[in-house]
Amino acid sequence: xxxxxxxxxxxxxxxVHYGDFEALHGIDIDIPDHGxxxxxxxxxxxxxxxxxxFNRMNDTIDGCRVSGQILMDGEDIYDKNLDPVLLxxxxxxxxxxxxxxPKSIYDNVAYGPRIHGLTSSKAELDVLVEKSxxxxxxxxxxxxxxxxxxxxxxGGQQQRLVIARAIAVNPEVILMxxxxxxxxxxxxAKLEALIEELKERYCIIIVTxxxxxxxxxxxKTAFFYMGDLIEFDNTDKIFTNPGNDRTQDYITGRTG
Numbered sequence: 364x365x366x367x368x369x370x371x372x373x374x375x376x377x378x379v380h381y382g383d384f385e386a387l388h389g390i391d392i393d394i395p396d397h398g399x400x401x402x403x404x405x406x407x408x409x410x411x412x413x414x415x416x417f418n419r420m421n422d423t424i425d426g427c428r429v430s431g432q433i434l435m436d437g438e439d440i441y442d443k444n445l446d447p448v449l450l451x452x453x454x455x456x457x458x459x460x461x462x463x464x465p466k467s468i469y470d471n472v473a474y475g476p477r478i479h480g481l482t483s484s485k486a487e488l489d490v491l492v493e494k495s496x497x498x499x500x501x502x503x504x505x506x507x508x509x510x511x512x513x514x515x516x517x518g519g520q521q522q523r524l525v526i527a528r529a530i531a532v533n534p535e536v537i538l539m540x541x542x543x544x545x546x547x548x549x550x551x552a553k554l555e556a557l558i559e560e561l562k563e564r565y566c567i568i569i570v571t572x573x574x575x576x577x578x579x580x581x582x583k584t585a586f587f588y589m590g591d592l593i594e595f596d597n598t599d600k601i602f603t604n605p606g607n608d609r610t611q612d613y614i615t616g617r618t619g
Contacts, residue, residue: 371396371566377431379412386412388590399567401581403574408587410570414538418454419447452479455529459541461521463513468505471513471524475532499527500557519550539569555580578602586610
């Protein structure tokens, strides 16, 4: 990824209010296309709130409003003529707790392509399901039990199934909100290896409480504090030579 790469998202003066409370105070940031951008910061600093602006999940919260401008490939994703459902197909989301549908493994992955009419035959759908499960690093573990429920998988497998479900609709962006917080160390390592593979193909934005994880998986890191974006730079610079004292204090554990 070069510094001249056009940004995937261009954000200017982004503010999010919950009723009268302003949770984000005028965020300006350019998120690069391809690669991994990590959002770090203490609980309640606004990083998950900001993550949800990219697929308009905040639209579903009563009393929440977003102002400012967010462009994806130059297009305003808050344009009143834009269909949020189509946006969410382009911008997939993986949550803290794995949330497979109470359906078979096959039907979990096939759900999006069926809704969006991405395949014209059962044979095409079979190919797409296999390709998505392979990309998510899960095919070899589940290929003989595709008819069994996705909820019967281990936590780490469920999370990779959710990623397979997200990438089956051919998104451009994958948002991850603390995707490893419910996983054991082995499952976390597998998930991080998967992120490393997927970043060549997708723009990935990950919220993580684990600074070690941010250092391992991300190319760029944004540090949020009390609703402000304090610093955004290459990950190695953020962790070895931050430009702001507040970033330094957080990285070294002096603030939390």
